[in-house]
Amino acid sequence: MSNNESQNPDPVIAATKPCLTSLEEGKRYFWCTCGRSKMQPFCDGSHAGTKFRPLKFVAEKTEDVLLCACKHTRSAPFCDGAHNNLQDTYEEASAEEIAAMSDAKLIERDASNGGKAMLDGGAYVLSPDPVRDEHKGTLSWQTLIGAKDGAKHLSLLRLSTAPGTSPWMRYENSDTVMFVVSGTGSVDIEGKSFTVGPETGVFVQAGEAFCIHADEPITIMATICPQSEKPSWPDGPNGAFNAAFAERRVGVDHDKAEVMADRFFQILVDEQVGSKEITQFIGEVPLSRAAFHRHLYEEAIVILSGEGMMWTEQCRAPVKPGDIIFLSRRQGHSLECTDARGLRLMGAFYPSGSPAINY
Ligand code: FES
Known part of the structure; x- marks a missing residue:
C-alpha cells in the first residue's frame, strides 16, 4: 500500500x-x-x-x-x-437561510380558489372542506390534487365511506395507491379482501376494480397515477386481479423504518407490492426546520399529526393535521415542524424512488 x-x-x-x-x-x-x-x-x-x-x-x-x-x-x-x-441531524435551515426568508409572505387560504393557500411555483396547502365532496351511495369523494390544480402526473382524491359497502370503482389505465387516514374495514380488489385500519397502504393496479367495506366511517387518501380523477363505476369485480402481486396491503412496521439522521421514514407502497409509478411513505419530522431543498419528483403530502409551516421561495403557509400539500417537480421548499410532539406525514410521489433523495 x-x-x-x-x-x-x-x-x-x-x-x-x-x-x-x-x-x-x-x-x-x-x-x-x-x-x-x-x-x-x-x-x-x-x-x-x-x-x-x-x-x-x-x-x-x-x-x-x-x-x-x-x-x-x-x-x-x-x-x-x-x-x-x-451528520447526526438532518440538514436544518441555517441562520443565513432563515434571515434571507424572513420576509416570506404568509398566505391565507383562499375560499374563491377551493380553499388553497397558493405558494410559489404552483405549490399549495389545502385544508379539505367536506362541503366540496361529490357523492355516490355510501361514498363521498373530492379531488384535492389534479390537472386543474397544476399537477402533471398524479391526482390525489379523498375518499370517505360511511359504514357499509361503497360502489365499485375502476381506473382503467392508472394505478391507485391508497392510504387509510382513519377508520377500519377492508378494501376488496377484484374479490380479494384486504383488512385495513389507520396508516395502512393499499395498492390497486390499473384495470382492477375495487370497493371499500367500512365497519365504521373510513377516510382514505387515494393517489392516482397517471393522473385521472374520474373512475368508471363497474357493477362488480371482473376477475382481473394480478396474482403476481398477491399482497397489496402494507402497514407501519418500525423494523422497516429507515433512519435519516434524526428523522425516519418507512416506505409503504412501492414496486415490492407492484407499484412502478408511485412511491408512498410515512415519515416523522422532529421540532426543526429543514434546509431549503428540491426533489426531482411531483409530490402529494398529507399531514397526519402535528403542526408546522410550509416554506417556498417567497411564501409560507401553516399546516395542521388533515391538510394536504402539493409540490411540483423541482419546487424548492422547506417543511418546518413547530410542534414539540413532532409532525407525522404521508407522502406519495412520481416518479417512484426514495424520499431521502433531495438536492
Ligand atoms: S448519497 Fe451521496 S450525495 Fe446523496
Whole structure:
C-alpha cells in the first residue's frame, strides 16, 4: 500500500448534496469515486496515487439525474440519500437561510380558489372542506390534487365511506395507491379482501376494480397515477386481479423504518407490492426546520399529526393535521415542524424512488 493510500483510505466528501446532472443517452461518463476531483461529480484525474479509480458508465437515456457527491452512496453513481446520514441531524435551515426568508409572505387560504393557500411555483396547502365532496351511495369523494390544480402526473382524491359497502370503482389505465387516514374495514380488489385500519397502504393496479367495506366511517387518501380523477363505476369485480402481486396491503412496521439522521421514514407502497409509478411513505419530522431543498419528483403530502409551516421561495403557509400539500417537480421548499410532539406525514410521489433523495 502506498503512503497516499494508507493516509487516504476513505473517499473525500466533495459535497453533502448530490449534483443535478443532465445525461445524454449513449454517452460515456467517468464518475469520481475519490471525492478529490474539482469537476464534481466527474473525474479530473485527482485520484492518481490513491486506491480509487473512476466509475465508468453509459447513460441509458437522456435525462436529468442526481449523481452522488458525498461518495457514500450504495447505488453509485446515483445519489441514494446516504448524504443525509453523514451528520447526526438532518440538514436544518441555517441562520443565513432563515434571515434571507424572513420576509416570506404568509398566505391565507383562499375560499374563491377551493380553499388553497397558493405558494410559489404552483405549490399549495389545502385544508379539505367536506362541503366540496361529490357523492355516490355510501361514498363521498373530492379531488384535492389534479390537472386543474397544476399537477402533471398524479391526482390525489379523498375518499370517505360511511359504514357499509361503497360502489365499485375502476381506473382503467392508472394505478391507485391508497392510504387509510382513519377508520377500519377492508378494501376488496377484484374479490380479494384486504383488512385495513389507520396508516395502512393499499395498492390497486390499473384495470382492477375495487370497493371499500367500512365497519365504521373510513377516510382514505387515494393517489392516482397517471393522473385521472374520474373512475368508471363497474357493477362488480371482473376477475382481473394480478396474482403476481398477491399482497397489496402494507402497514407501519418500525423494523422497516429507515433512519435519516434524526428523522425516519418507512416506505409503504412501492414496486415490492407492484407499484412502478408511485412511491408512498410515512415519515416523522422532529421540532426543526429543514434546509431549503428540491426533489426531482411531483409530490402529494398529507399531514397526519402535528403542526408546522410550509416554506417556498417567497411564501409560507401553516399546516395542521388533515391538510394536504402539493409540490411540483423541482419546487424548492422547506417543511418546518413547530410542534414539540413532532409532525407525522404521508407522502406519495412520481416518479417512484426514495424520499431521502433531495438536492
Ligand atoms: S450525495 Fe451521496 S448519497 Fe446523496
